[in-house]
Amino acid sequence: MNIEDKIKLIVAALEDVKAQDITVIDTGKLTSLFERMVIASGTSNRQTRALADNVRIKMKEADEYVGNTEGEETGEWVLLDLGDVIVHVMLPATRTHYNLEELWGAAEAARARHVQADH
Numbered sequence: 001m002n003i004e005d006k007i008k009l010i011v012a013a014l015e016d017v018k019a020q021d022i023t024v025i026d027t028g029k030l031t032s033l034f035e036r037m038v039i040a041s042g043t044s045n046r047q048t049r050a051l052a053d054n055v056r057i058k059m060k061e062a063d064e065y066v067g068n069t070e071g072e073e074t075g076e077w078v079l080l081d082l083g084d085v086i087v088h089v090m091l092p093a094t095r096t097h098y099n100l101e102e103l104w105g106a107a108e109a110a111r112a113r114h115v116q117a118d119h
Contacts, residue, residue, distance in 0.1 A: 001064055003035050006085055013058040014040045017051045019089070025104050027086075035084040039100055041092050045075030051089045052078040 001009070007024055014022055019040035028035045042048035049072050059066050059082060067081030076094045080087040088100060 001062060003084060006064065006082070007036055007038065009058055009062060009064075010038050010055055010082070010085060010087060013055045014038070014051055014089075016058075017042075017047065017054045019051050020092075021095075023101055025101065027104060030104065034086045036086075037100070037104060038085060038087045039095065040087070040089050041095050042075075042089055043092075045091065048075045048078050048089045048091060052080055052087070055080055055082075055087055055089075 011022055011024070019042060022038065022040045025037040025039070026035070027037050040051060042051050052069060052072065056066050056069065065083040067083060069078065069080050071078040076091050077098075078089045080089075088095075090098070
């Protein structure tokens with residue numbers, strides 16, 4: 001499955017369980033560890049766990065790689081390792097606090113400035 005189809009499957013799995021504020025970040029130019037990062041919010045610890053579980057189920061049904069899952073104990077921030085995609089499912093307060101979109105966006109902006117300076 002190519003990366004775009006994988007993202008569509010992940011987003012659909014999140015939407016199935018009513019995830020909020022789904023964001024996809026292209027991280028391929030920033031790290032060699034993964035190509036995309038998907039961030040979504042759940043309204044409760046129970047929902048964040050259900051969101052992550054649904055993504056894991058849909059990926060396994062598609063015979064895609066599902067690695068470790070972290071954070072299911074508390075459900076505040078559940079991280080799924082899907083190989084070339086990392087999925088973060090967070091409570092809104094946790095998401096606001098860590099602000100991954102800004103962190104990775106700032107990294108992209110810094111990389112763009114560095115590339116321009118090299119030319």
